[in-house]
Amino acid sequence: MIEQRRILRTALPGPKSAALAQRRVATVSGAVSGGNDLYIEAAQGAILVDADGNQHIDFGSGIGVASVGHSDPRVVEAVTKQAASYGHTCFMVSPYAGYVELCEELAKRTPGDFEKRSALFNTGAEAVENAVKVARAYTGRQAVIVFDHAYHGRTNLTMAMTAKVQPYKDGFGPFAPEIYRMPMAYAYRWPTGPENCAAEAFAEFASLAHLQVGENHIAAVVVEPIQGEGGFIVPAPGFLKMLREWCTEHGVVLVADEVQSGFCRTGKWFAIEHENVVPDLVTTAKALGGGLPIAAVTGRADIMDSPVFGGLGGTFGGNPLSCAAALAAIETMEVEDLAGRATQIGELLTERLTALAAKYPQIGEIRGRGAMMAIEMVATDGSKAPDAALTKAVVAGCGRRGVLMLSCGSYGNVIRMLPPLVTEMALINDAMDVLDEAFAEAIG
Template sequence: MTDLPAGSDLPQERRVVTAIPGPVSQELMARKQAAVADGVGTVMPVFARRAGGGVLEDVDGNSFIDFGSGIAVTSVGNSAEAVVRRATAQLQAFTHTCVMVTPYEPYVEVCERLAELTPGDHAKKSALFNSGAEAVENAVKIARTHTKRQAVVVFDHGYHGRTNLTMALTSKSMPYKHGFGPFAPEVYRVPVAYPYRWLTGPENCAEEAAAQAIDQISKQVGAANVAAIIIEPVLGEGGFIEPAKGFLPRIAEFAKENGIVFVADEIQSGFCRTGQWFACEDEGIVPDLITTAKGIAGGLPLAAVTGRAEIMDSAHSGGLGGTYGGNPVACAAALGSIETMLELDLPSRAKQIEEVMKPRLQKLAQQHGVIGDVRGRGAMLAIELVKPGTKDPNPEATAALAKSCHQQGLLVLTTGTYGNVMRFLPPLVIGEDLLNEGLDILESALTAL
């Protein structure tokens, strides 16, 4: 792995010069608490000043190794040259017309690139939105219009967003759903093949989980009533769960047999993150619809639903859209992000990151009983923390470990239905030296824990 350009003049180094948080961040946090709603939480209480490559610099001059990428958003870095160049040019031309009033070429070009890059060689069309939740919600609208059915099937540990419908689709109550109901109806949840926690063991997981899911759909919902089955090929907020091999193909086959629209939610796993352009390619799955956001535009808000042309065209004219959906500056940024991914071959880069990180994480698991499982693909990796000698979730240790990493200059994120998973999402342009230094910090924090 050779170091790649940072996209800025930001030194690619870790630097801790104050307590974390530093005095300027503390002042800004006091202002935040006075002006910003408490519901907008903060993972690490420092305020960013600059970011690029594999680091994030705060207002106190501390420089953190970035293992979060803004939750898998800045895969090409926080200030990739092509993203900045294209977005700046579009800013100078115009910032908005609303594509539903007077369209513009960047919107069309993004849809053309999505048709080329997403799985399958069938005719495809796209519609662009602002966020992952909007994309998922519109995928449901499209599937319902196409099938003339209402029921939607989702999976244990799944996360799909914070709007009313996507909260209903999401498994985890706190913090995403607690106190915000009632939720949208006609949503049904079935088991997912979670190898580490499958009661009869990982070797039986795929077959048994698929059988249970299909049985519940058939008996409790009725396959003929189901408009869409929605699943993340790698479950993100649920804990970076890779469904056991064979599970996803069987669910996709069941959907096809019963005229159900199969939706791959690739909002966190898409755009090179897992070592392929899209995670569903790992088992050769070609979804009917695929939702994307996060990594698509290098940090600007953009999302998409892409799918079979005949399904995408089911919605009537005016039925899809939104004032800001497919904003021209965000579209320009997406074209710059895709340009960077192609130029630097970022799927291969993600695989190289896995080759560096995963063996070290597995070695740490052998040395520390608090790590129950190491999993993930590409630059979408995780460790699940448990009480040593058991599989009991250990969220307390997870929170303590994250705090220790933060204090030492490593930005990490936690996740998981039980709050006991630490996830690693470094920018795909991070240097190998920073990767290893970040893992050294993690090792030190584990030893102290």
């Protein structure tokens, strides 16, 4: 058992991690990013143990993956049992119960009381790409609408759907066609104020969709209920509902990309439920697998059944080990009420971050839902100019003190917080104390 406590035994990085960092340079592509040189050899709950025995509080969860905590006992037991039985047959060749059982769980958990179908894949990007394929097959149309600040993946199609060039798209074009980008209802930065954001953003969306694309050409609108890499942007209240009504009116498939926000992270099973909106399709990954790679597209049966027989699939999609892990992770989420835990974590984070914002005017906004919270860093002159340099310095300061934080945002000026949903409140408070120290150090 790993004690759920931050412990620093060496300077960071320690000598063993530093040695591994040197070995990395010799063999790993320089194009693969790395947030730090702390090499992990064990993890449990919300604690990461590096090669030198230092214990770090994980506020990244492997970018939202370890929602049930590292080495969740149910996941470990399920994967161990499955690995002792068999590791792979390919569901398209020799099917197995785990795939079917997981699809049954997805039908039960995702929004909507209609008949549903699912298809399983490996990554969030693969799920999003297949959702687009399904929507195009169902509608017979080609155009796809996405939004400013969106992130949907690193495949050719999902790069085209992703807004930010650096580092995701630079030098990798040409990109897939028939992708159209619309304004996001980003309340903090909306020119006429947050109170006007939802209505004006939707009006602009509807006008551009009509004038530049044509409603009868649009297969899907793909939206993150909370934008992840774009800066944890929560669309202004009412915007998602207006999108839902517009899609219904024009026969367009509404796809909720819940890859980062899904599975209890925001205090509900899915973030879109906060707006009482039911999408046609939902894409999931990350927390679904409890640490193993798996993704899914789930939605209306008539839409999911529309591609030709054999049109969906893949060698490793719904791998037996990943299915076992996902079923165990979902069980942990339900039995331990991790949606409720996310709400509690969010309340404490909001309280602590509000106090920090009163102390540091560089925090322009606190936003998010549940255990998916963020702060946006800006200049203190009232201009809201993004402060990416301060963001980087604060994240680095947290890292030197044994708290793993992640930055994000189109302007690189957002610190996001994604602690495992099993994180003890004492650890949350400790991490917030460290964040305070890192701010004080960075500001000088």
